[in-house]
Amino acid sequence: MTTFRADAAQAAELDRADPLAGFRAHFHLPQHDGRDEIYLCGNSLGLQPRNTERYMREELEDWQRLGVKGHFDGRRPWMPYHEFFAERTARVVGAKPIEVVNMNSLTVNLHLMMTSFYRPTAKRHKIVIERGAFPSDHYAVEAQIRLHGLDPDTSLVELAPATGRAYIEESDIEALLEAEGESVALLMLPGVQYYSGQAFDMERIVRAGHACGCTVAFDLAHATGNIPLKLHDWDVDFAVWCNYKYMNAGPGAVAGCFVHECHARAFDRPRLAGWWGHDKQSRFRMGPEFVPMPGAEGWQLSNPPVFGLAPLLASLELFDEAGMDRLRAKSLMLTAYLEFLLREKLSAEVEILTPADPQRRGCQLSLRLHAGRHQARRVFERLEEAGVTGDWREPDVIRVAPVPLYNSYADVFGFVEILAGLVTA
Numbered sequence: 099m100t101t102f103r104a105d106a107a108q109a110a111e112l113d114r115a116d117p118l119a120g121f122r123a124h125f126h127l128p129q130h131d132g133r134d135e136i137y138l139c140g141n142s143l144g145l146q147p148r149n150t151e152r153y154m155r156e157e158l159e160d161w162q163r164l165g166v167k168g169h170f171d172g173r174r175p176w177m178p179y180h181e182f183f184a185e186r187t188a189r190v191v192g193a194k195p196i197e198v199v200n201m202n203s204l205t206v207n208l209h210l211m212m213t214s215f216y217r218p219t220a221k222r223h224k225i226v227i228e229r230g231a232f233p234s235d236h237y238a239v240e241a242q243i244r245l246h247g248l249d250p251d252t253s254l255v256e257l258a259p260a261t262g263r264a265y266i267e268e269s270d271i272e273a274l275l276e277a278e279g280e281s282v283a284l285l286m287l288p289g290v291q292y293y294s295g296q297a298f299d300m301e302r303i304v305r306a307g308h309a310c311g312c313t314v315a316f317d318l319a320h321a322t323g324n325i326p327l328k329l330h331d332w333d334v335d336f337a338v339w340c341n342y343k344y345m346n347a348g349p350g351a352v353a354g355c356f357v358h359e360c361h362a363r364a365f366d367r368p369r370l371a372g373w374w375g376h377d378k379q380s381r382f383r384m385g386p387e388f389v390p391m392p393g394a395e396g397w398q399l400s401n402p403p404v405f406g407l408a409p410l411l412a413s414l415e416l417f418d419e420a421g422m423d424r425l426r427a428k429s430l431m432l433t434a435y436l437e438f439l440l441r442e443k444l445s446a447e448v449e450i451l452t453p454a455d456p457q458r459r460g461c462q463l464s465l466r467l468h469a470g471r472h473q474a475r476r477v478f479e480r481l482e483e484a485g486v487t488g489d490w491r492e493p494d495v496i497r498v499a500p501v502p503l504y505n506s507y508a509d510v511f512g513f514v515e516i517l518a519g520l521v522t523a
C-alpha cells in the first residue's frame with residue numbers, strides 16, 4: 099500500500115511508476131491556454147480516443163467506395179456490424195457475448211427491457227427504485243407503470259436511506275424486500291449512483307431480489323467501464339448503460355444492454371419487435387412472422403447505426419489492451435490519492451459525499467463545499483477558468499472523476515492545488 103504525501107514530487111513519481119500511464123497518449127485532451135486541461139469529467143462525457151477518427155473514416159471510405167456493397171464487402175461489413183462488439187463488450191461487463199448488444203440509447207433500452215421483464219400481476223405489480231434516481235429512469239418507470247393501467251402511487255416504491263444515514267445500505271434493500279417482496283415485480287437500481295458515486299453490492303442485491311421472486315435490473319450508466327462487473331455470475335436479469343461516459347464512445351453514443359443467458363430463449367415474453375431482432379438466417383426472406391434471435395440481439399429493432407457505433411470500437415480496443423483489472427487497480431489508487439489530498443489540504447472546506455470505503459465507489463468523488471451554494475457555484479466557475487473540468491450538480495455538488503485510462507496523478511494534484519487556492523483565498 100502506497101503512503102501518500104501531499105507534494106508535487108510524489109505525483110510525478112506515481113505517474114512514472116504507473117503501468118497504464120501510456121494510455122493517456124491515446125486520447126485527445128482538451129486544451130486550455132496551450133496545455134492539457136485537467137479533465138475530470140469522464141463520468142459525464144469520456145474523452146475521444148485518437149483512433150476514433152480512423153474507425154469513423156474507414157466507414158466513410160467504405161461507404162464512398164462500396165455504396166450498398168459495404169454491407170458485405172466493407173472492412174467491417176455493416177450487416178453483422180454489431181457483432182464486432184459483442185465479445186469486447188462482454189469482457190467489460192462480465193458477460194457472455196450472447197448476453198450483450200449495443201443498440202439505441204440507455205432510456206430506450208430501459209423501456210425495451212421493461213416491456214419484456216415488467217409484467218405486473220394483481221399481486222406482484224411494484225417497481226422499486228431509489229429515491230433520487232436519475233430522472234430519466236424515474237420517468238421511464240412511471241411511464242411503464244401507467245402503460246399497464248396502474249398507478250405510480252401504489253406501484254412505485256422509492257427507497258430512501260434510513261433516517262440519519264447518507265446512503266441506501268444493502269441491508270435497507272433486504273429489509274424492504276422482506277416486508278413487501280411478494281408484491282415487487284422489478285427491482286431497478288444503479289450500479290454506481292450518479293450523484294453520490296456510491297457503488298452498490300449488486301451480487302447481494304440480486305440474491306435478495308431473487309429470493310423474493312423479483313426481477314433484478316441495473317442502470318449501469320456510471321458503472322460500465324468504471325468498476326469491475328460480473329453480470330453473468332451475479333445473475334442480473336437485465337442491465338442497461340450508456341457508452342458516452344466511461345466507455346468514451348462520444349456524445350449520445352449507442353448504448354449497451356445485457357440480458358442474462360437464462361432469458362436468452364424466453365421467446366414467449368412479449369417484446370417490442372423489429373427486423374434486426376429476427377433470426378438472421380431467415381431475416382431477408384421478409385416473412386411476416388417474427389422469429390427472435392436468442393440472446394440480447396433478439397431485442398434489436400433496427401439495423402446497426404454504423405457511424406454511431408464506430409467510435410465504440412476504438413474505445414473497446416483500449417479497454418481490451420488495458421484490461422478491467424489493471425484499470426480498477428489504478429482507479430483505486432488514483433481516487434484514494436484524490437481523497438488523501440482533499441483530506442490533507444481541505445478537510446475544513448470540502449465534504450466528500452462519496453463513501454470512504456473504496457469497495458463502495460468507483461473513480462468519482464462528489465464534493466460539497468461548506469461555503470454554501472452561491473460560493474460553491476463561484477468556485478466551480480473559477481475552476482473552469484483555471485482549466486479544470488469537473489461537473490456541477492444542483493444544488494451545491496461538484497463531481498470529479500479521475501479516470502484511469504487517461505488521467506494522471508499530476509491531474510489530481512493540480513486539481514486539488516487549484517481548488518485549495520480558490521477556497522482558502
Ligand SMILES: Cc1ncc(COP(=O)(O)O)c(C=O)c1O
Binds near residue numbers: 203317319
Ligand atoms: C444514471 C443515468 N441514467 C440514465 C441516463 C440517461 O441516459 P440517455 O440520455 O442516454 O438515455 C443518464 C445520463 O446521463 C444517467 O446518468
